[in-house]
Amino acid sequence: MPVNPFPILLSALWQGTGPAATTPYLILGYIVMWLIGTAYVVTLITRQRNLNQDVQLMRRLLEEDEDQADA
Amino acid sequence: MSISRLHRPIQILNWLAALMILSSLALIFFYAPMERTMGQVQRIFYFHVGSAWTSAVAFFVALMSGVIYLIGKRREWDAMALASVEIGLVFTTITIASGSIWGRPAWNTWWIWSPRLTSITVLWLVYAAYFMLRGAIEDSERRARYSAVYAIAGFVTVIITFYSIRLLRDIHPALIGSSADAQGEQELTSPMVLTMVYSFLTFSVLYAAWLLNRVRLHALQEEANSLKMRVMTRLQAR
Numbered sequence: 321m322p323v324n325p326f327p328i329l330l331s332a333l334w335q336g337t338g339p340a341a342t343t344p345y346l347i348l349g350y351i352v353m354w355l356i357g358t359a360y361v362v363t364l365i366t367r368q369r370n371l372n373q374d375v376q377l378m379r380r381l382l383e384e385d386e387d388q389a390d391a
Numbered sequence: 392m393s394i395s396r397l398h399r400p401i402q403i404l405n406w407l408a409a410l411m412i413l414s415s416l417a418l419i420f421f422y423a424p425m426e427r428t429m430g431q432v433q434r435i436f437y438f439h440v441g442s443a444w445t446s447a448v449a450f451f452v453a454l455m456s457g458v459i460y461l462i463g464k465r466r467e468w469d470a471m472a473l474a475s476v477e478i479g480l481v482f483t484t485i486t487i488a489s490g491s492i493w494g495r496p497a498w499n500t501w502w503i504w505s506p507r508l509t510s511i512t513v514l515w516l517v518y519a520a521y522f523m524l525r526g527a528i529e530d531s532e533r534r535a536r537y538s539a540v541y542a543i544a545g546f547v548t549v550i551i552t553f554y555s556i557r558l559l560r561d562i563h564p565a566l567i568g569s570s571a572d573a574q575g576e577q578e579l580t581s582p583m584v585l586t587m588v589y590s591f592l593t594f595s596v597l598y599a600a601w602l603l604n605r606v607r608l609h610a611l612q613e614e615a616n617s618l619k620m621r622v623m624t625r626l627q628a629r
Contacts, residue, residue: 349439364605372611374618382621382625
């Protein structure tokens with residue numbers, strides 16, 4: 321009967337074969353690093369979106385003002 | 392450089408950074424062997440050291456941008472220094488957080504006020520204060536000049552942090568050379584070294600991508616401010 325290797329692999333990964341079961345710290349470490357990196361990328365995207373909206377609004381206001389001046 | 396000219400290189404760098412992060416993770420989890428003493432948690436090492444290296448590069452770029460700004464007084468270099476310090480601070484935060492999590496199983500504590508951990512905390516605070524300085528000065532020319540001097544002087548903390556484990560007794564291991572009393576010293580095999588070098592490259596590309604994104608953001612901010620001034624002038628003229 322074939323043995324499914326995945327539970328064994330997952331178990332080995334979780335417990336480790338070293339002196340200590342340190343995998344939870346590994347997972348926590350990578351989650352925290354990803355969260356910090358992702359948070360920074362989100363702030364970059366948000367700031368850029370807000371600035372683009374500001375630029376478009378100001379351009380529209382200037383165009384409207386020029387149209388009024390022409391009329 | 393105009394904003395539109397940055398779009399293409401930013402797109403290329405963003406995709407390259409994303410691909411390199413994924414391939415770097417593949418190397419870390421499927422190629423690099425497990426370290427015998429510390430077990431799985433040692434795999435934090437690749438991103439921990441990579442982010443530490445990149446933060447030092449970022450602060451060095453801020454230093455050089457400060458010097459160039461002081462010589463030529465071109466505002467692009469002030470934008471470059473600002474972007475680089477901001478990104479360096481993000482990488483330093485990643486380094487501190489990952490180091491603390493790694494330290495828990497390695498040293499049996501989340502935090503210890505050893506020379507390395509103390510000096511990197513001081514470094515983080517010094518560069519966080521850079522933004523307070525910028526926020527406190529209204530005149531843009533004076534702000535850029537003071538910030539440039541501060542970025543140059545602030546780099547002393549990077550040098551102190553680098554040498555802290557080599558000059559003082561520290562629990563933190565040194566990647567290059569050895570430190571007395573270090574716990575968690577590791578023998579790096581060839582696949583480990585290769586994975587580490589690739590992580591360095593990955594973080595360098597990620598830094599370049601973020602830097603260009605941040606410089607573009609600054610240019611957009613300048614454009615928005617200039618348009619706001621024009622609108623205000625028009626409104627006042629009515």
